[in-house]
Amino acid sequence: MQAVVKTHRGPGGEVRTVPDPTPAEDEVLVRVRASSICGTDVHIWKWNEWAQERVRTVPMIFGHEVSGEVVRVGARVRSLTVGDHVSAETHIVDGTCYQCRTGKMHICANVQVLGVDRDGVFAEFAVLPELNAWKNDPSLDPAIASVQEPLGNAVHSLLPEDNIEDLAGKSVLIAGAGPIGLLAIAVARTLGAETVVATEVNRVRADLARKMGADRVFNPVEEGDRLVPAIREMTYGRGVDVACEMSGHPSGFQLVFDALTPGGRVSLLGLLDRPTTLDVDASLIFKAARVHGIFGRRMFATWYQVKGLLALPAFREKVGQIITHRVPIPELARAMDLIDSTQAAKVSLEARW
Amino acid sequence: MQAVVKTHRGPGGEVRTVPDPTPAEDEVLVRVRASSICGTDVHIWKWNEWAQERVRTVPMIFGHEVSGEVVRVGARVRSLTVGDHVSAETHIVDGTCYQCRTGKMHICANVQVLGVDRDGVFAEFAVLPELNAWKNDPSLDPAIASVQEPLGNAVHSLLPEDNIEDLAGKSVLIAGAGPIGLLAIAVARTLGAETVVATEVNRVRADLARKMGADRVFNPVEEGDRLVPAIREMTYGRGVDVACEMSGHPSGFQLVFDALTPGGRVSLLGLLDRPTTLDVDASLIFKAARVHGIFGRRMFATWYQVKGLLALPAFREKVGQIITHRVPIPELARAMDLIDSTQAAKVSLEARW
Amino acid sequence: MQAVVKTHRGPGGEVRTVPDPTPAEDEVLVRVRASSICGTDVHIWKWNEWAQERVRTVPMIFGHEVSGEVVRVGARVRSLTVGDHVSAETHIVDGTCYQCRTGKMHICANVQVLGVDRDGVFAEFAVLPELNAWKNDPSLDPAIASVQEPLGNAVHSLLPEDNIEDLAGKSVLIAGAGPIGLLAIAVARTLGAETVVATEVNRVRADLARKMGADRVFNPVEEGDRLVPAIREMTYGRGVDVACEMSGHPSGFQLVFDALTPGGRVSLLGLLDRPTTLDVDASLIFKAARVHGIFGRRMFATWYQVKGLLALPAFREKVGQIITHRVPIPELARAMDLIDSTQAAKVSLEARW
């Protein structure tokens, strides 16, 4: 088959012909119908510091956001059959560690990540463990089906636990309107938030943020010191109930605490890449703030939420809008350029070889 | 002032001239702008068994759903001023009992109910404790502002605690589409439920249930044994995640358990009036069901949710649609006839004397 | 090997020589060191109505509470090795249904029960799926290790969810001091409850209930109408915060609601065997009660709680005290007589053949 392979420990990747993969007894073989690019893929493509340290084996096929059709099932697979449409949950877990056995599979002590620790999905075919192959409604657009994983990140950021305050009539801040931030805006709107405010410097993304339903989108650089007062003014002077850090920028990290109402909650998704300073007393203690570190999404409570939301036509249509570009998988280099251009939100990859 | 007074321990009520009420130090005087009729008012009007036992003092002005304008404030009132638009939370609490001191004011051990234990709101003016006068957006239609209390019941039924599973992508059953059931349908839809199914025998209300956003409205009498299988079919064969009993009928009480997915949750709001039989093993234990008895609404977490939802134009418009009739307060007898006619959902009372 | 086999669809069971079982790839073979008798075993032994309907296949080895040593592991087993000491979680699940994928494995839509749906543990050897073999501290007394499953029921009744009010300084009622009720008393005491009150008619069990730490044990028959007032008096006049129904008797079912403080919670574990009548308005709605149906125990959050509690010497010693009799497995008939005699709490079965 054809696949995009990281052939050596350095930038880029190559389209190569490699042997077709074979599913093990508890795995399925999937013909890729669509894929999409995550920040992780960009890191691996550029071979930045994180990738150099994190990726252990090359050559490796990378990519992990995917939807496709099951074309073969291992002997022990029970819940899937040939012809099923599926997407991938990227976290491959051991099922027996403390985290897995207590409802926290997504932070399995021995997690392996698709397209990072083993061959991924920028290919004609991909192998998935049965548990990781999430069955889709066959009528779902493959490009949308492929972005369910970042959509899951967005939902998980807003609802990090089963038992967590709902968003009904609440105010929500999304700091950073990259693809996951954009999805989070759409989700918050769909879950009954009264006020959704976002920050974003990139104009293309700021426009999309408004389309996703943000009441206001601030450019944090332009607003400067007026930003927090402006957010308070939109929230009866109280500050927001829920704040999601999705920019990966220290200013966003500071903002989610400054804009929070006492007793509110913060979800941290954007990686900051380096140690960051915080006035813990003022930001966390006196505010009685709660903070959730967000990694992956719950397996599979979040996936059911995502599936249910995508069944709503208005929401599904919004999700479609964040896919600003569609590029064939073999043209991954061009897709990477698009992401660098600041003109793109989500870049979908089509299975045209 | 003019008021509708229960003058004797028997059916009906009379419009009478009574002295203007005077607010105590921690109370406010409100000029009524709109009121609305609750089931409780119907019971008191008809003087049924419940009313005979529950109402201790006549003569008494009854009614408790209200919106109006503050025209006088007691000496110790801090959070309200003359001119504020307010609605009433009906539960007047002691603030110092176990329930009040542990976040459950709505089930205060010494609760007094407006229009039941003390003079209510079917009058030109009404007195409210400061804590019970909920400040409204002045631009809110007084008729809608007046139905916030039953809207609160609907929200509280769907989200009975702060920390309770959200409705994102979930399936919801509303058994019984009276005014609170109708509002619950609209709320569930606004909070991102995937599937909302309702039951109702009355055709006017069934039509409204569809307008509120129910995917399907079943007539439980016509469906009979097909009802539960039909609901399962709409929910991937699983049964609903959340079921609200709002019919007050034993068949609805049975249905919410039969239609529930294992591990799902039930909220019971509709009063059954008599002891009811249940197969506890099958309905509750083997299903690991959770049940919430719903009384009033949280003070004031639910009110904030209601306020936030009413700020959404599409939701506000839906709430307006359940007000099928508007009648001047002095014509309460006619309003009661309308309710009996099965042609009405919510009857709003206008402050025209 | 030797095993106690239900040989025909009728009362009793026989010790027979049967072929040694062979573990599948994802299973382990366990040499039984101790077992114990659950109510379910009594039903199957007596072949009551429930057993006649529920048990599908005979001949079958029954029994499910067990501890033992792993003597062989299937080819795909990763988390266990020969020599490990294990106990059994009885619920064998599919791992892919809605309940399994959303943290509710214990109510798997396709659950199979050890010793009911497939061969159990009243034998020299038993086969367990890897996931169901819970690793014990090797120093744990095998008899105590064997009662971890009912101990899990007790813990799960008191803490039915991860996010549920703790018992710190709370008042707890345990209606019915059978083995699980006794364990629940000990657990409540160990989790910081202020007041633990129990009901029990059997004198042997009532004495044990006091040893487990109950502040008072009432005989509900003798107390009659004084029971609820007596419980209120022990709880500042408020009623209990948490009530567990563990008697399986309609009077216990009524009691847990009558003795509950408004806003309190009830766990229902005891099967009532027949439809039961309740004044839903007074017991559930006006009280804003919450009810949890209890089936099995969480997999495996509850097991970790159990393991942690058993590491506390004082608690472990209490658990040992509920084992009133020890009988060799082949003398199961005698053990069943002991249970009928009302002289026993928990009967432990020793692996002496």
Place this chain on the structure above:
Amino acid sequence: MQAVVKTHRGPGGEVRTVPDPTPAEDEVLVRVRASSICGTDVHIWKWNEWAQERVRTVPMIFGHEVSGEVVRVGARVRSLTVGDHVSAETHIVDGTCYQCRTGKMHICANVQVLGVDRDGVFAEFAVLPELNAWKNDPSLDPAIASVQEPLGNAVHSLLPEDNIEDLAGKSVLIAGAGPIGLLAIAVARTLGAETVVATEVNRVRADLARKMGADRVFNPVEEGDRLVPAIREMTYGRGVDVACEMSGHPSGFQLVFDALTPGGRVSLLGLLDRPTTLDVDASLIFKAARVHGIFGRRMFATWYQVKGLLALPAFREKVGQIITHRVPIPELARAMDLIDSTQAAKVSLEARW
């Protein structure tokens, strides 16, 4: 009456004769029976940077931990009478702000603190709002009754919300064994934790930590890099489930994250006084950690927990042990020296004038 008064904006305080205070309509007058010293009092005594900025009015009587007897009640007081034994909740709230109306009174937007914003309790008599006067069991030792507020901090740190994972069989780290840390150890032990590990540099406090029930007490300076591995070894290699930062030291702040199991939770109580640096990615995001800022204690859910725990003799006795010194209130200067000496845990103040 006699009182300890901060007479000028500088270090120290003076015993002075001042007019007896008069309770307002909704207040009570309390004859002080015992008081105790909190870190806040030390700051005010020493007049450090925080005190200079925070204290607005002098002269002022300071101190806020207290127990005493009601000697006079305002005209509107309903829940208390002369002769009642009470302690003080220090946070005086408005009751009508967003936080107060949504179950978070302890972080009232307009909170006033006893002994900081208005006259406190280092005096013969003190005035408390009715809501803030918590009724004690009259048989409770006044010195213990006086430390219920810091005990509330300890409980609130371990159980920051109603719906939060219990401690049953869990592992707990208390970083810093000052008075609140010591109490937290005793509480964790009483709530069924399997493992309680603490850190403390001061030898007197480390010894007390063992008496409170810590399985091990590490000196973090001596342990250095071995500390985290040692904690992991005590927790099956997993790290702790719950970690409380009570040292106010940056190394403690780092430790609670390093020692945490993925998905665990952290409570931050100790003030750090200055911005602090954290590797947010590793400490929070990849770990899916949850963090609770702890300020005050819940009003009054925590107080009920405290009351219930203090009803347990073994626990009450432990609490008594942290009171290492008893000094008459007028000798406050000496008490402050004791605290500086590193020989004291909690210093109780006796009402001997």
